[in-house]
Amino acid sequence: MRKLFVVVLCVGLLLGGVVSAQETIRIGANLEMTGAVAAYGQMIWEGVNLIREIVGDTVLGKKVELVLVDNKSDKVEAANATTRLIDKENVVAIIGPAISGSMLAAGPICEEKQIPIISATATNPLVTQGKKFVFRACFLDPYQAAAAAQFAREDLKAETAAVLSDIAQDYCVALGNFFKEEFEKRGGKVIVEQHCKTGDQDFSAQLTTIINANPDLLYVPNYYTEIALICRQARDLGYEGIILSADGADAPELFSVGGDAVEGLYHTAIWDATKGLNDIGQKYIDLYKERFGKDPNMFGALGADAYLILIHAIERAGSTDPVKIREAIEDTENLDVVTGKVTIENGDALKPVVVRKVEGGKFVFVKTVTVE
Structure with a gap:
């Protein structure tokens, strides 16, 4: 630990000043990069990084540093990754596992340590039930x-x-x-x-x-x-x-x-990949198509949503205090994200549901529905 500090200090002096941990905001990514559902985690990670290109990686005048840990599509690994991100990597928030089982393993740890975690795609109602620090970017069934x-x-x-x-x-x-x-x-x-x-x-x-x-x-x-x-x-x-x-x-x-x-x-x-519901959604679709030559996927879009929800919460909180970030996430209301507008209520995302119709052998956008 002492050697690492010395190296960082020397680099900082060479750059004309001391590098401080306070100059970055560390956000964890606890994702399925390998294992049975690796495709989900990889698509979410892709979406998170793509949206960073669009909105930038600075908040409160500090650079956002993403710390990725592979949970290997395993509940135990997801719990271990959560502990590592909080205790070793000192993250202020986590973009959590894609699947509900792994979120159910990670959530209680974040609840105990009071670090907000948000899943892009975990839909099980139990994921957020009775918790204050656990959130999701997708709507429930x-x-x-x-x-x-x-x-x-x-x-x-x-x-x-x-x-x-x-x-x-x-x-x-x-x-x-x-x-x-x-x-x-x-x-x-x-x-x-x-x-x-x-x-x-x-x-x-x-x-x-x-x-x-x-x-x-x-x-x-x-x-x-x-x-x-x-x-x-x-x-x-x-x-x-x-x-x-x-x-x-x-x-x-x-x-x-x-x-x-x-x-x-x-x-x-969840959304329609051919039609952006707002400016940020259209920018994401356009960049994805330009970069990969195909329509974007739902997992990446919801990963982008999770990142945007976190970044805007930190901005509104005016602080990197995890408790204040949690409060700001819960206060999210009508925020423009890639898949539309989102409001957070009791940890869950309330957002428009897209309706599509099959016409000519393909899905055609009909409208969005906000439950009243």
Whole structure:
């Protein structure tokens, strides 16, 4: 430790002054750079660095220094990385793991040590529940389902609905339940509920029951393969009503499996990579396309959001005190980030939900929905 100090001091003197740790603001990045979900962490890291090119890396007159630690897509490693970033690297805040399991391991440590941590993409409600120093940049599944129900009632004018959800996936079941609750809260009626399982190929029994009930809308909050097959079989059986899904539809395979049958499908999404909802979002999209020659991904965009939320919180706090930064994050309201505007409430992100429609074999932006 003494040798390291001497080296830094000498470099500082050579540059004409003493280098102080106070001249930088250290932010940790506890991400999945290797392991089972390495792609998620790598995309988030890519987004964080890209947005730094756009907005700069200085806040309160100090340079922001990012300290990356690979959690190897492992809960124990995520906890260890959190401890290292706080105790050894002296970070004032952390951009946390991508997945909920690792955030659930990291969050309690940050809570105990009073260091704010924000995940780009962890959606489990337990991640932030009962915590003051744990945040997320993405919306929760209940919020997405509520947005779908609001869109179904107000824009699609659906009075009745059917729900066909994948009972083998907690994500799908939860979305279906939350949609029903919100749809009926808004005066609609879910007249039939059916279930399938991941890997099913034949949905004729469920669809026959649904078609006989004659709902205005069919809500299928599943993953893309089952959605595509359900659309094909529903159309073959003569169903002509509206089909609405969630962000599980967002994959190229929806089109290759569903073909013409998915034409007209609506779905809710985190964002639309072809249309910036504000100036910072458009700049991000343009730079990403210029740099990589393709549309940006959701994980990188939400990583950029997490960075922007932190930087603006530090600026508003006027301090590098982690407690004051935490307070400023919680006070975030209508902040322009890459995916739109975001407000933080009880650690969770409230932001517009994008609605898209399949037209001509591709997703086309329809509108954004802010749950009221």
